[in-house]
Amino acid sequence: MLVYLKIxxxxxxxxxxxxxxxxxxxxxxxxxxxxxxxxxxxxxxxxTISFRRSCAHGVCGxxxxxxxxxxxxxxxxxxxxVGNEITVEPILGLPVLKDxxxxxxxxxxxxxxxxxxxxxxxxxxxxxxRRQSPEQRERFDDTTKCIxxxxxxxxxxxxxxxxxxxxxxAMVNAHRFIFDSRDQAADxxxxxxxxxGGAFRCRTAFNCTEACPREIHVTQAIAEVKNAIxxxxxxx
Amino acid sequence: MAAPSTPLxxxxxxxxxxxxxxxxxAFLLHRLTGLGVLLFLTIHxxxxxxxxxxxSLYEHAIELYRATPxxxxxxxxxxxxxxxxVNGLRIAVTDMWMPKRWAIEKQRKAVRLTLVVAILLWTPGxxxxxxxxxxxNFGVDLLAMLPFGK
Ligand code: HEM
Ligand code: HEM
Ligand code: SF4
Ligand code: FES
Numbered sequence: 001m002l003v004y005l006k007i008x009x010x011x012x013x014x015x016x017x018x019x020x021x022x023x024x025x026x027x028x029x030x031x032x033x034x035x036x037x038x039x040x041x042x043x044x045x046x047x048t049i050s051f052r053r054s055c056a057h058g059v060c061g062x063x064x065x066x067x068x069x070x071x072x073x074x075x076x077x078x079x080x081x082v083g084n085e086i087t088v089e090p091i092l093g094l095p096v097l098k099d100x101x102x103x104x105x106x107x108x109x110x111x112x113x114x115x116x117x118x119x120x121x122x123x124x125x126x127x128x129x130r131r132q133s134p135e136q137r138e139r140f141d142d143t144t145k146c147i148x149x150x151x152x153x154x155x156x157x158x159x160x161x162x163x164x165x166x167x168x169x170a171m172v173n174a175h176r177f178i179f180d181s182r183d184q185a186a187d188x189x190x191x192x193x194x195x196x197g198g199a200f201r202c203r204t205a206f207n208c209t210e211a212c213p214r215e216i217h218v219t220q221a222i223a224e225v226k227n228a229i230x231x232x233x234x235x236x
Numbered sequence: 237m238a239a240p241s242t243p244l245x246x247x248x249x250x251x252x253x254x255x256x257x258x259x260x261x262a263f264l265l266h267r268l269t270g271l272g273v274l275l276f277l278t279i280h281x282x283x284x285x286x287x288x289x290x291x292s293l294y295e296h297a298i299e300l301y302r303a304t305p306x307x308x309x310x311x312x313x314x315x316x317x318x319x320x321x322v323n324g325l326r327i328a329v330t331d332m333w334m335p336k337r338w339a340i341e342k343q344r345k346a347v348r349l350t351l352v353v354a355i356l357l358w359t360p361g362x363x364x365x366x367x368x369x370x371x372x373n374f375g376v377d378l379l380a381m382l383p384f385g386k
Contacts, residue, residue: 010239019239069255092254093246095238103238155254157263160246203267204327206259206343219343223335 001084003028005037007049008089011098014048019096021087022046030080034067034088038074051100058213061149064091065100071151071211091154093163107150110166114174114192119185136181136236143176143221145214152208152218164197168208168218171199175221178228181236186228194229202226257340258347266323269316276313307369311362318361319354326350 003026010019024041035053042049052062056075063074066089068082079086094102124130146169153159153167174193178186193199199222208218228234251264287294300306326346330337337346370376 012237066254069253092250096241097238155256157247157250157254157260160250161243163243203263204259204331204338205256205263206338207254207256209338209340209343210257210259217336217339219338220335223331223338226331227335 001028001030001079002026003037003079004085005041006085006087007038007041007099009049009099010096011048011050013098022049028079028084030078032079033075034072034077034079034082034086035063035074037079037086038088050098059147061147063100064149064151064154064213065089066091071155071207073149073151073213076213091150093154093156093160094150102154104150106163107153107167107169108148110153110170111148111173113166114170114189115185116173116177118177118180118183119188120182121184130182132181139181139236140176140179142216143172143179145216146172146176147214148173149213151211151213152216155207155211157205157207158201158203162197162201165201166193166197168202168222171202171222171225172216172218175225178225178234179236186234190225190229190233193225199226199229258344262323262347262350266320266327269320269323272316273313273320302372304369304373307365307373311365311369314361314365315354315358318358319351322354322357323350 005024005026006021007024008019009016009022024045026037026040026045028037028040035056038049038051038053042051051065051074053075054060054062056063058073058076061073064071065074066072066087067074067077068085068087071091072082074088088100090096090100090102094104094107096102120130148169150169152172153169156165156168158165159167171193174189177183178189202219202222204219204223206219209216209220212218254260256263283294283297286297301310330343330346337343367378370378
């Protein structure tokens, strides 16, 4: 089938200081992924086009972009699902450096701010392992799946308006440790998220949950964080 | 150097072009109705205050509110208050007591249901207001036009 592609371009080094669109008509299979089309253009038509990708199989989280107005991983978006008129733009709310490449630093700063690592100063009871029941593990199973693609955070209307908002991805990763019975810093993380720019900025617009390529229940995780804050902590 | 952009531009662009699902439109409508009612309330407090400070101005304001565009606006205002309230309850109840209902299929249904409930609650009031509008501003008595009379 013939696909009509419209691609966002911005490249100050090459004198393209004003964001604009390039269009391409290319042959594609319905089962091709949008990433395949971008690779085709970069390889065969215009080598200057820039985008991030690594795994090409939905696990590294590097190719989140706005495809026909929705945040998707280009490597998981099939032509037959997005249609034969395809507009590709960078994710919204992070500074655009070049074409589809955005500056991810503010996103990772938010991620780092919630202490995304296990905190436990005690020696395990048997000296080796910190044990946990299947039920205790289940509590945060969903939020372990995050690949930090930023599809959720950059689909959020609150984040668009204020990049000081910590955003859904950081809260998903905070949830992963807050509800882990082996961790000892839940109160510290809840304190951070109780602050201005934290969990209560969430307006439940639900774009994050709809956008997550890992099907994480993002809004639910945020609600559980809010409830842990208002009830004064977590019981494991 | 990054492409020129501001939070305001991103917000306007996102509101206007992000292809969200039900939840996104519920969010926009909730914000729009909340701000709309807030705007009305501000004007409303100012105009009711004139009854004390400036009675003749108050009379004028009331006169204005009887004009057709304002009465239509009031029918819209009623919807805004009702939708904002019903949707606010959906959000608050889900967030506080049933966070597991923040799941895609459940929320798509819940948002649609919210709109249906709001329209059902709005309809009787809207009909009464429309009846009065037609009667007083156009001399049309809808009740008298019913086949079984008044
Ligand atoms: C009828 C009773 C009302 C209920 C149950 C209600 C409920 C809510 C809730 C739950 C929110 C937060 C939404 C969220 O976190 O996503 C909210 C936001 C808001 N409400 Fe209300 N509200 C009511 C009446 C009003 C009135 C009378 C006004 C105006 C004077 C108003 C103006 C607003 C505004 C401006 C927002 C912020 C909207 C936003 O951030 O998007 N509300 N309301
Ligand atoms: C178009 C419909 C409305 C009409 C005709 C109307 C009319 C009035 C009138 C005549 C008063 C003065 C009452 C007095 O002097 O004791 C009043 C007061 C007030 N109204 Fe409304 N109103 C309307 C809608 C609303 C709405 C939607 C809200 C809330 C968002 C609201 C909030 C208030 C408040 C807070 C007061 C002051 C209460 C007081 O002074 O005791 N009104 N309204
Ligand atoms: S929660 Fe989902 S959408 Fe958000 S960063 Fe993680 S994988 Fe991406
Ligand atoms: S390229 Fe790794 S997630 Fe798409």
